[in-house]
Structures are given as C-alpha cells and as structure tokens.
Amino acid sequence: xxxxxxxxxxxxxxxxDAEGQVAYSNYTREGRxxxxxxxxxxxxxxxxxxxxxxxxxxxxxxxxxxLTVVPRCPFVxxxxxxxxxxxxxxxx
Numbered sequence: 001x002x003x004x005x006x007x008x009x010x011x012x013x014x015x016x017d018a019e020g021q022v023a024y025s026n027y028t029r030e031g032r033x034x035x036x037x038x039x040x041x042x043x044x045x046x047x048x049x050x051x052x053x054x055x056x057x058x059x060x061x062x063x064x065x066x067l068t069v070v071p072r073c074p075f076v077x078x079x080x081x082x083x084x085x086x087x088x089x090x091x092x
Contacts, residue, residue, distance in 0.1 A: 004016055004057070005053075005057030005058060011024075012028065013025060013027060014057070014058045014061075016053060016057065018042075021042040021045060022042070023041040023042065023050045024054070025039040025054055025055065025058060025076065026038045027058075032067050033068050034058075034067045034068070034069050034070070036055075036058065036071050036073045036076045037072050038072075039055065041054075051075055052079060055076050055079045056079075059086075059087050059090060063089075063090060068090060068091065068092045069087075069090040069092070
C-alpha cells in the first residue's frame with residue numbers, strides 16, 4: 001500500500017486513498033529537508049494501519065529522494081521511534 005502514497009504538492013501533503021477516503025500528512029519542504037506537520041486518517045479507517053502505511057510510504061519516498069525528515073507530527077514521530085532501526089538515518 002505504501003507505494004500508493006502520492007505527493008499533492010499543491011496542497012503540501014502526502015495522500016493515501018483507502019476505501020474511497022483519503023488519509024494525509026501535511027508537510028513543508030525546504031531544500032532537502034521535509035518537515036512532517038500533521039497526519040489525519042478518517043475516523044472510519046482508524047486502527048487499521050492506514051496511517052502507518054501512509055507514513056511508511058512517505059519515509060520510503062524521502063529516502064529515495066535523498067531527503068532528511070523532521071517529524072513534528074506526534075504520529076510520525078511515534079512511527080519512527082517504533083521503527084528506529086529502519087528510519088533513524090532520515091532524521092536531521
């Protein structure tokens with residue numbers, strides 16, 4: 001599912017479609033630094049791994065693009081802490 005994450009640059013957010021709804025994570029980007037601000041998953045989809053799939057896709061994309069990540073969003077920060085070995089290299 002993480003490969004389905006898209007960058008909606010006009011709205012400055014990454015998006016993931018799930019069951020006709022959209023989960024998203026707002027960001028700012030300055031040069032090679034991606035700051036993740038807030039993640040939103042529709043209530044009907046909470047607790048089903050949609051947010052985690054979104055964040056995983058964002059982090060994989062950041063790595064592929066050679067970006068560093070600043071996790072201001074508590075959900076993203078928690079995800080990175082739970083998967084520190086995989087993603088610690090992305091942190092500024």
